[in-house]
Amino acid sequence: MDRSPILPDLTDDQRAWLLESEQLWREAGGIVAEQPDLDVGDVYHALRSLRLSPGERLRRGLTRVRVRPHSR
Amino acid sequence: MSEFVLTPAERILLEELDRLGVPYLIVGMGAALLEGATGTTQDLDLWFGTIDRAKVGEAARRAGGFYTEGYGQQPPAIGGEGLDRVDVVLTAQGLGPFADEHAQARSYELDGVPVRVLPLARVIASKRASNRPKDLAQLPILEATLAARQRRPPD
Numbered sequence: 001m002d003r004s005p006i007l008p009d010l011t012d013d014q015r016a017w018l019l020e021s022e023q024l025w026r027e028a029g030g031i032v033a034e035q036p037d038l039d040v041g042d043v044y045h046a047l048r049s050l051r052l053s054p055g056e057r058l059r060r061g062l063t064r065v066r067v068r069p070h071s072r
Numbered sequence: 073m074s075e076f077v078l079t080p081a082e083r084i085l086l087e088e089l090d091r092l093g094v095p096y097l098i099v100g101m102g103a104a105l106l107e108g109a110t111g112t113t114q115d116l117d118l119w120f121g122t123i124d125r126a127k128v129g130e131a132a133r134r135a136g137g138f139y140t141e142g143y144g145q146q147p148p149a150i151g152g153e154g155l156d157r158v159d160v161v162l163t164a165q166g167l168g169p170f171a172d173e174h175a176q177a178r179s180y181e182l183d184g185v186p187v188r189v190l191p192l193a194r195v196i197a198s199k200r201a202s203n204r205p206k207d208l209a210q211l212p213i214l215e216a217t218l219a220a221r222q223r224r225p226p227d
Contacts, residue, residue: 042216061105
């Protein structure tokens with residue numbers, strides 16, 4: 001793992017998150033370079049969303065609160 | 073605590089539609105979210121090519137709800153406890169015949185229930201054709217997601 005001084009005082013988990021996130025921003029930048037009409041932030045968040053399961057994506061986006069909590 | 077996407081009634085409804093052989097597609101922003109878009113929606117839009125009243129009514133009944141063809145200003149709907157997020161869609165702008173779109177739909181599982189979902193590119197086509205401000209406003213995020221998807225293997 002990159003332990004360069006540019007990432008000081010971070011835990012391993014924090015450093016891993018930052019490196020992964022930076023990689024996504026880099027990938028988003030590459031996509032936007034090819035399609036400049038896109039917003040790099042939108043592409044970044046889409047790349048992040050695509051790492052989730054489809055069900056989790058929908059769960060996060062459905063805003064109307066259920067009438068009551070439920071379990072199986 | 074377990075976290076499910078669907079309410080129990082929604083899960084039963086989708087299971088029963090499947091069991092009764094009622095074809096439908098999840099369309100709109102719900103489909104876009106499943107395909108990876110960020111954003112929000114209040115509804116789960118189910119597009120039926122044609123409504124088989126008996127079967128849709130039976131599926132709704134087994135889910136603890138009911139189906140109505142509409143009343144006054146009320147469009148056709150599935151109602152009942154835990155089903156208020158479900159919207160019945162009978163016409164979808166900018167899309168081909170239901171059978172064609174259904175044949176090209178994507179398959180997902182929601183809480184273990186198999187569902188068919190309109191692909192993101194077709195959601196975009198539909199929203200563009202609708203030309204409603206709220207749909208047009210969502211296009212930048214959906215287009216960004218489509219571009220991102222093209223860099224990822226299919227779900």
